[in-house]
Structure formats: C-alpha cells, structure tokens
Amino acid sequence: MSSVAKKLTGILRMKFPTSQSATITAMKPSAKSPLTKWGIVLVLTSIHLILLWVYREEYAGALSILPVGVASWFFGSIIGIITALVILFLYFSILYISNVPTVLFVDTDFVLGGFVLVLIGGAIGWLSNYYHNQTERDLELKKQLDEADALSEISIALSQAERVGLSNILQLIVDSAKKLIPAAEQAVIHILDDQKEYLIAQAASGFQQAAQGRLQMRLGEGIAGQAIISGDTINITDINTDERFIKSVSISSFRSLLVTPIISGDQKLGTISIQSQLPNAFTSHEQDLLYALGVQAAIAIENANLLETTQQSLRETNALYRINQGLVALNTDELLDDVVSLLQKNFGYYHVQVYIIDPKSGDLILQAASGEAGRKMLEQKTRLSAGQGIAGYAAETLVPFFTNNVDEVMFFVHHPLLPETKSEMAMPVKIGEHLFGILDIQQAPPKTFTARDLQLVSAIADQLAIALQKAELYQELQNSLQQEKAMRNQLIQNERLAAIGRLLASVSHELNNPLQAIQNALFLLKEEHGITEQGKQDLNIVLAESERMASMIKRLRDTYRPIRAEDFRQTQLNALIEDVYALVAGHLRHNQITFEFFPDPELQPIPALTDQIRQALLNLVINAVEAMPAGGKLTVYTEFLLETEEALITIIDTGKGIATNIMDNIFEAFNTDKDKGTGLGLTITYDIITKHHGRISAENNSRLGATFRIWLPAKEMEDIT
Structure with missing residues (x-):
C-alpha cells in the first residue's frame, strides 16, 4: 500500500507547488475561500476512509496525515488537532463496524500513531501560522523597500530637475504610483494652468488612449476638481454607489478612484489620481502613499517654477541691461531692432513690434518688428490710424491694454502676416503725458500673457521711453546747433554781401561820373560835321555800349540801395x-x-x-x-x-x-x-x-x-x- 500513498502524494504536490511564490499565493488566508479549503480536506479524508474500508486492517493509515496536515495548514493548530481526533474516531468506527477484532488494530502502534497524528495536526498549524506571518513580514518589507526605492529615485530626479525636466519627473511619479499600488491600473497627474481655471493632464500611465475629457477639466468639475478645492484626499470606493461621482455620457472603465491634491503650503498646484476596475480597491496605507507621491510632485513643480522664475529673472535682467547699454548710443533704430529681437528670442513671444507716433497726423508708424513677418511689415510700411486696433487704443488712452483672447476685443485689427495671434499686449512708451510710441507684443496658443509679462513689458517700455526722450532731445540739440550754425553763416554771408554791396555802390558811383562825361563828349562829337560814314558807325557803337554800361551801373546801384x-x-x-x-x-x-x-x-x-x-x-x-x-x-x-x-x-x-x-x-x-x-x-x-x-x-x-x-x-x- 505504500505505492498508493506515494501516487496520491505526487498528485497533491502537483496541485500544491512547493516554490515560495506559488506557496505564498496558494497558502495565503485570502488566496482560497473557506469552502474550497474544506472541500480539499473532505476529499483527502474521503480517500483515506475509502482505502480504510477497502483494505480494512491491512491499510496502515499513512494517508491520514494529509487531511490533518492540510486542515491544520489552512485553519490552524486547533482545527488540525480536532481533524486528527475525528479521523482517529472514524478509523476506529469503520474497523469496528467491519467486525474487525479490536485486538487487531487497537494496540500500542494505534495509540502511538494517534498521538503522533494529533501532534502533527498541532505542529503543522503552528508552522503554517509562523510561515504566513513571516511571509507577510517579507512581503511588507519588500513593499516598503520598493516604496523607498521609488521615492529615492524620485528624490534623485528632483535633485537633477534642471537636467531631467519637470515632465519626466511627473511621468516617473505616475509610473511609480501604478507600480507601487497593486490595484492601480491607471494613474494621472493634473496641473492647474496659469489662470487657475483648468486642470490639465501633464503625465499619465496605463492609458492606451487618453480621453479628451481626461486631458483638461475646469476647476471644481470632477473628483479631481473637488479634491483640489477641498484640499483633501477623496477615495471613491465604488463609482456606482458614491454620490460624489457624477457619471458622464461615456461609460467609465473603472470602479474605484483615489485622488489626492498636490499642495505646496497654501498654494494648490494640481492633483494625482489612480483608478481601478475593482470596487473598494485602495487601502488607507495606499492613500498615504499616494499623498507622499503628491508631496514629491509638489516639490517637483515648485522646483520647476523656481527654476523658471530664476531663468525668467535672468532673462529680464539681461534684457533691461542690454536696453540700458543701448541708451548710451542714442541710435534709436538700432536700439528698437535690438529690443524686438531680444524680446522674441528670450521670452518666446510670437511677435514683437514698436510703433512711433507721427507728430503731424497722429498715426502709428511701424518702426521695428521681429522675425520674417516683421521684415515684410516694415517693407509694406505698415501704419495704423489714430485709435485703430489695440495699439491705437493704448495710444489714445495712454493706458496699457492686454487680452488673452483677441476675438473678444471689438477693436482688434487682424494682420494677415500674423494669423496665429490669440493674445496681444500694447504698452504706451511715454514719460508723463508725452507719448513716444507703443510697444506691442502678440502671443500664440498655447502660451498666454501673465502678470509677470505685464510687469516686464512695462519696465522695458519705461526704458524705451527714456531712450527715445534722450534721442529726441539729442536730435533737437542737433537741430538747434544746425540752425545756430546756419544763422551764423547767414549773418556772415549778409555781412559779406553788405560789404560787396557797399563796394559795388561806391565803384558804380565812381564809374558813373567819368562815364557821363564820356557820354556827353560822344554826343557832342556826334553833332560834329565832316565825320566819315565809317566814323559815324563806330561812334554809334561806342554810344550804345556806353549806354549799356550806364544801364548796368544803374542796376547795380538799384540792387544795393536801401529798399522801401x-x-x-x-x-x-x-x-x-x-x-x-x-x-x-x-x-x-x-x-x-x-x-x-x-x-x-x-x-x-x-x-x-x-x-x-x-x-x-x-x-x-x-x-x-x-x-x-x-x-x-x-x-x-x-x-x-x-x-x-x-x-x-x-x-x-x-x-x-x-x-x-x-x-x-x-x-x-x-x-x-x-x-x-x-x-x-x-x-x-x-x-x-x-x-x-x-x-x-x-x-x-x-x-x-x-x-x-x-x-x-x-x-x-x-x-x-
């Protein structure tokens, strides 16, 4: 009968693997239902009893260890001992009913075997309890190590945020959430936009195809919107029964949802969410873990914001420094070209341009513009009538104007070379009430203007106003010097002309007296008789030339005599x-x-x-x-x-x-x-x-x-x- 026992033992080994992972899975209290466990015990017990009924006193009862050991493993030492006693009772009862003499089976071996069987029932139960506890501790330790490794990896990434980048750190966090929380099938991080109106998905894990509604949601909408407003973690154990979850038209692919806000101090930055197809999937420990990941996300976002703020400050300082350097040159055209190019390249604006006010018409004349579109606009000699467009409105009111939706501005003027303009800011370049021009900046989606942009452009406009005022004063000084030089030259010229006039008047007067004597003599000579015909002709020529000379002298005297x-x-x-x-x-x-x-x-x-x-x-x-x-x-x-x-x-x-x-x-x-x-x-x-x-x-x-x-x-x- 030992061969039968060996075969049954082999079958049981196939059904219950002895590897650590398989054993942990098979032997964990939650791995099988109590009914299944008792079914296994009853099957083994039945096999034992059938063999006993068939072979009677010849059956050694070796297989009785199996149901006792399994019952003790599944249900503990007490159940194992009870099972051993029940099997001993059944063993005695069957042999007794079968008319097997008692002396044949109730002996020292029976008593010793029964004692061993009871002892095995208690021992295996104790071993099972010890093994399960040790396994649980190992699993818990492994889980803690995994969590520590994940948080350590995130911390290392945070220390290298400038090189790694915010998007990669956030992706690492959602991947860690999905990995560390077994029931989590999808994870996503939403970040508040600059206007604090929308939550926008920045990192996701487990989504094969992101739904549009998951990419962006208005603040206050959805569980994520509620969590960031309340500042508390929200655990939806079942979306079908929890009233806080509002079902949409589309069918949800999950049953459980856990959302925790990402908060830094009093500043609300976004949310981190996980979801599962199973109801009641997330424990309180997993809530704490998700909160810890949210803290790491907050640190990453704050570090990124701090880095961006620092870089922005450096760019602003550099821009203002370069503009201040340009103030010394007094070359306004070069300064304006430098400003529009610097603003576009350093701050990523879609288009930057500067209009100068025409003092005669009041129109806005494009003086400098960025990029290829700006070059074409300058070639077209672009100008705006007084009050036309956002730039014209700012020039008319002397007040800065900016909008992040130009479609809502009735007086916005669309330019065909700037088709992507969605935001526009017009800043008067002025000192007091004296307007020099307009610094106009346009932005394309998804970027928008912030209060910091307004502050930067205002500072640059003030610097430009100083530069243009200095250039204007310099030009006025140059004009005054030119006028003074021209007046001085004119005075010198007038003095020279007066001297020449006096000289010519004196010369003409001195020439006029002998000329009149010559003319008188010629007239007397003309009256003489006996002059040949040739002599008369020559005399007439001399008279004509003397009259012409007299006429010339008269004109000179008329030119330089005082005029009335x-x-x-x-x-x-x-x-x-x-x-x-x-x-x-x-x-x-x-x-x-x-x-x-x-x-x-x-x-x-x-x-x-x-x-x-x-x-x-x-x-x-x-x-x-x-x-x-x-x-x-x-x-x-x-x-x-x-x-x-x-x-x-x-x-x-x-x-x-x-x-x-x-x-x-x-x-x-x-x-x-x-x-x-x-x-x-x-x-x-x-x-x-x-x-x-x-x-x-x-x-x-x-x-x-x-x-x-x-x-x-x-x-x-x-x-x-």
Missing part, C-alpha cells in the same frame, strides 16, 4: 519766367538745350521788385546753360504753397551738377568752379531773394544735374527796411 515797401509791385511770376525764356531762347537753341515750363495756373501775383527777380532768374538760367555744354534739358516749375502762403519756383537741369567742394558755400562771393566765372552771380541772386524775405536752396539730383528752389512770400511786404 512802396518799391514792390504785384508781379506775375509765370509771365516773368516767360520773359526770361524769351531773352535766352536763342542761347538755348544754340546750345541744344530743351526748355520745359510747367506753370501753376492757380499762382497769383506776388509783391516783388520785378527787375531784380528777373535778374535772379536770369542768373540761374545762365548758370544752368553753362552746366550743360553738350546740351540737355532745363525744366522750370511754379507752385503756390497754400499752407505757408509762398510761391515756389523750381529750376532743374541735367548738367554736371554742383561740385561737392563748393556745395556748402555755393552762395558766397567769389566761390565758383568755372574757369572764367567771377563767383558773384549766385551771390547777387541770394541777396535779391533774401531782400524779398525769401529763401533759396541748391542740391544735386540723384542722377544728373542740379535743382534750385526759390520760395517767395505771396503776402504784402509790410516790414521792409
């Missing part, structure tokens, strides 16, 4: 230019020069000394002809300037232009580049125009020739001295 208001007569400039053309028409044809005149039909007569203006125009025309020895084109325009009440005469030639070495002093006496010129023609012209309270300018054309412009007042001359 009554000397001015209403003069039609268009007609005067026609007269000048008539005088030089032959000369122009001879030099192959084309003449074009474009008179302004609205030009009214102006007060002028007609002969002197004619002389000035004639001087300019003669100079233009001499500048075109190979022929060319001479064009004259007249125009009435209503705003300044002036008549403008423009004379354009296609000659060689004005030499650069005489350009600055072209109206000074004896300043010429002609081989045979005296250098007095333009000086006399300048003096004539100045006496008319007018202005004259000279400049070279971009291609050929030069342009002279004369401005003459069209109103009555009342203060002429």
Whole structure:
C-alpha cells in the first residue's frame, strides 16, 4: 500500500507547488475561500476512509496525515488537532463496524500513531501560522523597500530637475504610483494652468488612449476638481454607489478612484489620481502613499517654477541691461531692432513690434518688428490710424491694454502676416503725458500673457521711453546747433554781401561820373560835321555800349540801395519766367538745350521788385546753360504753397551738377568752379531773394544735374527796411 500513498502524494504536490511564490499565493488566508479549503480536506479524508474500508486492517493509515496536515495548514493548530481526533474516531468506527477484532488494530502502534497524528495536526498549524506571518513580514518589507526605492529615485530626479525636466519627473511619479499600488491600473497627474481655471493632464500611465475629457477639466468639475478645492484626499470606493461621482455620457472603465491634491503650503498646484476596475480597491496605507507621491510632485513643480522664475529673472535682467547699454548710443533704430529681437528670442513671444507716433497726423508708424513677418511689415510700411486696433487704443488712452483672447476685443485689427495671434499686449512708451510710441507684443496658443509679462513689458517700455526722450532731445540739440550754425553763416554771408554791396555802390558811383562825361563828349562829337560814314558807325557803337554800361551801373546801384515797401509791385511770376525764356531762347537753341515750363495756373501775383527777380532768374538760367555744354534739358516749375502762403519756383537741369567742394558755400562771393566765372552771380541772386524775405536752396539730383528752389512770400511786404 505504500505505492498508493506515494501516487496520491505526487498528485497533491502537483496541485500544491512547493516554490515560495506559488506557496505564498496558494497558502495565503485570502488566496482560497473557506469552502474550497474544506472541500480539499473532505476529499483527502474521503480517500483515506475509502482505502480504510477497502483494505480494512491491512491499510496502515499513512494517508491520514494529509487531511490533518492540510486542515491544520489552512485553519490552524486547533482545527488540525480536532481533524486528527475525528479521523482517529472514524478509523476506529469503520474497523469496528467491519467486525474487525479490536485486538487487531487497537494496540500500542494505534495509540502511538494517534498521538503522533494529533501532534502533527498541532505542529503543522503552528508552522503554517509562523510561515504566513513571516511571509507577510517579507512581503511588507519588500513593499516598503520598493516604496523607498521609488521615492529615492524620485528624490534623485528632483535633485537633477534642471537636467531631467519637470515632465519626466511627473511621468516617473505616475509610473511609480501604478507600480507601487497593486490595484492601480491607471494613474494621472493634473496641473492647474496659469489662470487657475483648468486642470490639465501633464503625465499619465496605463492609458492606451487618453480621453479628451481626461486631458483638461475646469476647476471644481470632477473628483479631481473637488479634491483640489477641498484640499483633501477623496477615495471613491465604488463609482456606482458614491454620490460624489457624477457619471458622464461615456461609460467609465473603472470602479474605484483615489485622488489626492498636490499642495505646496497654501498654494494648490494640481492633483494625482489612480483608478481601478475593482470596487473598494485602495487601502488607507495606499492613500498615504499616494499623498507622499503628491508631496514629491509638489516639490517637483515648485522646483520647476523656481527654476523658471530664476531663468525668467535672468532673462529680464539681461534684457533691461542690454536696453540700458543701448541708451548710451542714442541710435534709436538700432536700439528698437535690438529690443524686438531680444524680446522674441528670450521670452518666446510670437511677435514683437514698436510703433512711433507721427507728430503731424497722429498715426502709428511701424518702426521695428521681429522675425520674417516683421521684415515684410516694415517693407509694406505698415501704419495704423489714430485709435485703430489695440495699439491705437493704448495710444489714445495712454493706458496699457492686454487680452488673452483677441476675438473678444471689438477693436482688434487682424494682420494677415500674423494669423496665429490669440493674445496681444500694447504698452504706451511715454514719460508723463508725452507719448513716444507703443510697444506691442502678440502671443500664440498655447502660451498666454501673465502678470509677470505685464510687469516686464512695462519696465522695458519705461526704458524705451527714456531712450527715445534722450534721442529726441539729442536730435533737437542737433537741430538747434544746425540752425545756430546756419544763422551764423547767414549773418556772415549778409555781412559779406553788405560789404560787396557797399563796394559795388561806391565803384558804380565812381564809374558813373567819368562815364557821363564820356557820354556827353560822344554826343557832342556826334553833332560834329565832316565825320566819315565809317566814323559815324563806330561812334554809334561806342554810344550804345556806353549806354549799356550806364544801364548796368544803374542796376547795380538799384540792387544795393536801401529798399522801401512802396518799391514792390504785384508781379506775375509765370509771365516773368516767360520773359526770361524769351531773352535766352536763342542761347538755348544754340546750345541744344530743351526748355520745359510747367506753370501753376492757380499762382497769383506776388509783391516783388520785378527787375531784380528777373535778374535772379536770369542768373540761374545762365548758370544752368553753362552746366550743360553738350546740351540737355532745363525744366522750370511754379507752385503756390497754400499752407505757408509762398510761391515756389523750381529750376532743374541735367548738367554736371554742383561740385561737392563748393556745395556748402555755393552762395558766397567769389566761390565758383568755372574757369572764367567771377563767383558773384549766385551771390547777387541770394541777396535779391533774401531782400524779398525769401529763401533759396541748391542740391544735386540723384542722377544728373542740379535743382534750385526759390520760395517767395505771396503776402504784402509790410516790414521792409
């Protein structure tokens, strides 16, 4: 019968493996239900009794150890002892009923075997209890070691946050939660957005396909939204019975849900959640573990925020430093280009631009812009009318304006080169009430503006205002210096002209006396008889030239004598230019020069000394002809300037232009580049125009020739001295 016992023992070993993991699983009190355990005991007991019934006194009863040992292992020492006593009673009863003489089986071996069987029942129960307790301790220790390892790994990652990155640390935390909590099938971390309105999923584990609703939820919605508002851990043991869980239209794939808030001090940062398909899946210890993981997530987020704040502060300090460095250069164009480029690159803004106020129209003119879109906008000479768009509104109100949803702003102006703009901030660049321009910044999703952005842009706008004010003051100083220099040069020129005038007046006076004597003698000589015909012709020529000389001397005296208001007569400039053309028409044809005149039909007569203006125009025309020895084109325009009440005469030639070495002093006496010129023609012209309270300018054309412009007042001359 020993072979039968061996076979049964082998079968039992197959059903109950002896490896540690299999034994722990099979022998844990919660591994099988009590009914199953008692079923195993009854089966083994039945086998023992059947063999006893069949073989009677020949059966040694060795298999009785199995049901006793199994019962003791499953239910403890007391049940094992009771089972041993019951089996002994059944053994005695069956043999007795079978009429087996008592003396054949009730002997010393029976008593000793029964004692051993009872002892085995108690011993195996004690061993089972010891083994289960030791296994539980081992499992608990292993679990604690796993938790410590996971927290240690997270701590190491936190110490290397700058290199590892926040997203990787959060992913490590959710993976650890799913690994350390056996029932957890999915884990997710939600973080509050900058506006504290939405919880946005930042890390998840166990989700094959993330649902849109799980990626983002409004604060206060869902269990996660409730947990972060209350600040307490929420354990939903069964979503079907817990009233706090509001079912959605879609079918939930879990039954249990555990959510703990991620909090740092008084600041609520987000939530960490785990879920399971089993009801009542999570224990209080697992709640504590999830809370600890939430603390680690809070540290990671705070470290990331601190790092971002530090980096942001460094970027802001660098930006302000570079702008301050640019203040010294007084080169506003370079400074503005540097500012828009720096803001876009260092702070990740979608688009940065600066508008300057046009002092005449009040329009906003684009002065600097970032990126390729900015370059195209500058090429298009982009400008906004006063009050147009968000930038125009800020310029009109002198108050900063920003929005994170431009679609809600009625006066927002969309630009086709900036299709992704969702947020816009317009900051007035001003000192006091003096507005220099607008610093306009635009952002694209998912990024938005924060209070820190507003603070940064405000500081940069203040620095820009100082820079633009300094540049404006510098430009005004330069203009004042130029005006002072021009006035000083004009005074010197006037003094020179006055000296020349006095000299010419004195010379003309001295020449006039002998010239009159010569003319008188010539007239007397002309009356003499006996002069040949040839002599009369020669005498007439001399008389004509002397009269011309007298006329020239008279004009010189008229030019440099004191002028009175009554000397001015209403003069039609268009007609005067026609007269000048008539005088030089032959000369122009001879030099192959084309003449074009474009008179302004609205030009009214102006007060002028007609002969002197004619002389000035004639001087300019003669100079233009001499500048075109190979022929060319001479064009004259007249125009009435209503705003300044002036008549403008423009004379354009296609000659060689004005030499650069005489350009600055072209109206000074004896300043010429002609081989045979005296250098007095333009000086006399300048003096004539100045006496008319007018202005004259000279400049070279971009291609050929030069342009002279004369401005003459069209109103009555009342203060002429």
